[in-house]
Amino acid sequence: MNDQLREEDIGLWRRTHYSSEINLSNEEREVTIMGWISSKRDHGNIQFVIVRDKYGDIQVMAKKNECPEELFAQFQLLKEHTSxxxxxxxxxxxxxxxxxxxxxxxxxxxxxxxxxxxxVLQSKTQIGIDTRLDLRAVDLRRNVLQSIFRIRYTVLNACREFLARQRFIEINTPKMIATATEGGAALFPIFYYDREAFLAQSPQLYKEQLTMAFENVFEIGPIFRAEPSRTNRHLSEAISIDVEKAFVDYNDIMSLLERMILHVLDSIKEKNKSDLAALEFQFPNVELPFVRYSYSDLIQLLRESGKEVRWGDDLSPQALKNLPDERTNSFYFITDWPTSIKPFYVKANAMSESGRISESFDLMHGQLEISSGSTRVNRKDELLERMKKQGLNTQSFDYHLKVFDYGMPPHAGFGIGLERLMMAITNIDNIRDVSLYPRDIDRLTP
Known part of the structure; x- marks a missing residue:
């Protein structure tokens, strides 16, 4: 290595100013900056180095004969990414x-x-995502990803801020569980001492139980789903924003969700103007209330557009592309889904024929499902009946069922996939670009 450029410890050096503080108010003041080199231009007798820190860029200009000869020689040797x-x-x-x-x-x-x-750090054009993910920490130095994750930070803060104002308390539920939350097969088994356990698909049953003690609860944490999906919208480990509220039904919780989404968007507009500009993305106007379509109405609309769908089928993204209504390009709800395709804890509408329609909803953005929610079953006999209809072993859920003997309040809630919400907000096509270290069927590192 060249003797003119050597690595040193931080010693007594300390930063005095961030990039956001380097402006004319500090003219002629001596400052110490710290960061890494995002770009460099060599003009022979002049070296321009752009140093980036957590707030942005700082230009440093070293000119021959204006700075010590040894210092200028060091600047000539500097390379991008050097700290x-x-x-x-x-x-x-x-x-x-x-x-x-x-x-x-x-x-x-x-x-x-x-x-x-x-x-290239400044470029928006991308090489293959796998190449970038192999060096994810370096990839995250790219301008576009810096903007995305600053927006993500705002989203999380805005959700917490909104829910705190609505008198919710933040909780943390177990991520190692004894049985499936929703009765599905998409589980990651783990060894838990001398027995089998699973990574939690959802905090669903725990957050329902906690409404008995705290009424209004929310959790922001990881969920794990072993779905063998290779799409741009699926992850094996994701962050979920889960909300549960006592003494309400799904209409109340839809209103809460849409107001929270609006608060999130307003916060981003206020705090991330430069990031939105860097992404060259502008929010469409979003107004309350969001458009609501019943599942049955959408089935009829799809049939009228020539799509063959049966009542009781799930609605795939491919099917939803056929919707003629332009309002589906933004946020909208699909409500009143068939009870048969919803989890056992989703309450059936007592006014529907044989309870075939549930008090449930999905929040959509275009063809992307952002959130799912419902009124929950709060009576033990009804819950047992639903579980048996779905072929579940009720003994495995004894830890959950027994609390229903002590006055479970009527309640409703939803879960939002943070990464999917970020896709909608930032207009990003691949969910891996809004996850710091994505996990999917093919990737377990870095």
Whole structure:
């Protein structure tokens, strides 16, 4: 390695300013910045280095004969992705980020980049996603992904903020469970000491139980589904925003959900203007209440458009593409699904023939399902009947059923897939680009 460029520890060096603070208000002030090199331009006697930190870019300009000869030689050797600290004075520069640049006086290199990344940080064009995921931490330095995950941070904060205002309490439920939450086969088995257990598909049964104690609860955490799907909208590990509320039905919870979505969008518009501009994405106007279609009405619309669908079938994304109503390009609800295709805890509408229609809904964005929710069954005998109809072993759910002997309140709730919500918000086509380290049927690393 060249003696003029060596790696050093941080020592007594400490950052004095972030990129967002490098502007004309600090003109001629000595500052210390820290970050990594996102780009470099070599003009012979002038070296331009763009240093990025968590808030953005800082331009550093080293000019021969204006800075020490050894320092200029070091700048010539710097490569993209190198982690470093630079000390220098702030000077006005109209074309630089923030209208100012730094004239360096000292440099400390923490870690030298030894390879060129297989993708350009500033480019929106992408090479294969698997190549990028193999170096995910480096991939996440790309401008477009930086914007996406800043928006993701706003989404999570906005959800918590909204639910706290609605007097919800945040909970954490077990992720190692003894039996299937929803009775399906899409489970990841694990060894739990001397017996078999599973990774939780959902916090559903626990959040229902907790309405007995706290009434209004929510959880933001991982869910695990062993679905052998190779699509751009499926993950094996995802983040779910789960909400459950006592003494309401599915109409109340739909109203809560759409107001939360609107609050999230308003928060992004306020706090992520530069990120939305970087993504070249503008939200369509979203107004309350969201359009609602009953399942039966959609079946009729699809039949009128020439699509062969039977009442009782699930509605695939391919089928929903045939909907003629332009309002389905934004957020909308599909309500009153057949009871037969919903989980056992979903309440049937007592007014429907033989309870064949449930008090349930899906929140959609175009053909993408964002959320699913319902009124829940709160009586033990009704729950037992539903479980038996679905062929479930009721003894496996004894831990859940026995709490229904102590006054389970009427309640309703929903779960939102965070990654799918992010796809809708940012107009991203592949769900892996809105997950930090995606897990799917083919990927278990990094």
């Amino acid at each position: 470093l600290a630079i000390r220098g004075k702030v000077r006005p520069q109209e074309k630089a980020p923030g209208g100012a640049e730094i004239i360096p006086s000292e440099l400390r290199v923490f870690s030298i980049a030894r390879k060129a990344a297989p993708f």
